[in-house]
Structures are given as structure tokens and as C-alpha cells.
Amino acid sequence: MKMNLRLPLLACCFSMNLVVPSVSLADDVDFGRDAAFSAEPKSETAREFHRHLYLEIGTKYVEFDIDFDDRMTEFSPGFSFEEEGRGLQIALGYAPDPDFCFQVDFSAGEVETVPSDATGAFAMAGLGVQVPLVRWSVTELALFAGFGGNVLFFDHDTFQSRVYLGGYGETGLSLRLHLSRRVALQARATHAVNSIAREVLSTDGQDDDLRVVGGSAWYRIFGTGLVFTF
Secondary structure (H helix, E strand, O other): OHHHHHHHHHHHHHHOOOOOOOOOOOOOOOOOOOOOOOOOOHHHHHHHHOOOEEEEEEEEEEEEOOOHHHHOOOOOOOOEEEEEEEEEEEEEEEEEEOOEEEEEEEEEEEEEEEOOOOEEEEEEEEEEEEEEEEEEOOEEEEEEEEEEEEEEEEEEOOEEEEEEEEEEEEEEEEEEEEOOOOEEEEEEEEEEEEEEEEEEEOOOOOOOEEEEOOOEEEEEEEEEEEEEEO
């Protein structure tokens, strides 16, 4: 009799609609894909990092063409300026798409002079675009192109102070290394052509003398900085 009671009980248990939940690792399990270094392909990680407003702060080095001073009025015989300048730069950019971004940038610095007590300075402001070419892990190589205007200033007791106004266009490569989701280290090297259009000579007690100058000269521009994304 006991045996007969157990059989219906077992049959009842097997006939119940019991469902054992199953978990597929390939479905909806999230293993921190929003983390800075996730399990997703590294190319996708670098792509995601680029979808933000960004601010870049860094240094700039400008190497002028050796024939650059041919566009200028003759200085004092004892004066010369080196074909290089160093300064700081700041850029504000936006990437509406992960494969394209544009930025406005400003930089300024000093130009080395002989004698050393003379003043030499440069300033540049421009608009640029950047298009990623290759992404690997958290590194990104991009094509950069831009244009803008620049100013050169020289002053010393032995000659009239003067300002040179012109425009430039540049193209080159940028290398960006993402240190985290919000911070990246960037280096850029570009080749630029500069057109000097105006020379302003300052005169004591008189109107400044404006001279139209023609021709172009080459720049080589190198910059490094930190990029903060928002």
C-alpha cells in the first residue's frame, strides 16, 4: 500500500510545470562594458572615447623657414631671430561623430632673439578638423588639417618695433593615447605654409607705417598636450 502511494506522488511531481532558469553568457550579462578598458574589442573602446566635447591644453613648438626673414624690413645689423618659437596652446573641440571632430585653437609664445634682451613673440589662432585613420587598443592615429591667422612681433631699442600679420594652412598627423575615459595624451606634427601679408612699423610720434609684403614661408609645427573630454 505504501508503494502505491509513492507512485502517484512521484508522477505528480514530474507532471508539475517546473522551469529551471537558464543563463546565456552571450545574452544580456553586462561585464562592465562601460568601464574604461572593457572586454569589447579595443578598436571599439577607442572609438567610444572620441564622442565628447574636449579641451586640449599643451605646448607648441614652431620652426620657421630659414628664408622667413626675406619678407621683412631690414633689422638692426646686430639683431637676428632664431628660426624657432616655443609657447602654450589651448584648443576647444567637438566630435559630432566618432570619425570626425573639429576644433578652434589659440597659441602664443616667444621667439628667441639675438641680443637676448630683444623681444620676439608669436600668436596663432585657427580652425582645424581631425579624422581618425587607425585605431588600435586605446591609441588613435588621425589626419589633421587646419587654417588660421598669425602674428609676429619684434621690438628692441636699436630699431622700430614691428608687427607681421599673415595667414597659414597646415596638415599633418595626430597621435592620441587614452589614459582613461576622460583624459588622453596627444602629440601632433604638421607642415604649414604661411603667407605674410602686412608689416606694421611703429614710429615715434607719427602714424604707423603699413607695408604690404608678399611671398610665403614654411612652418613646421609640433605640439603635445593633455586632452580632457566631457
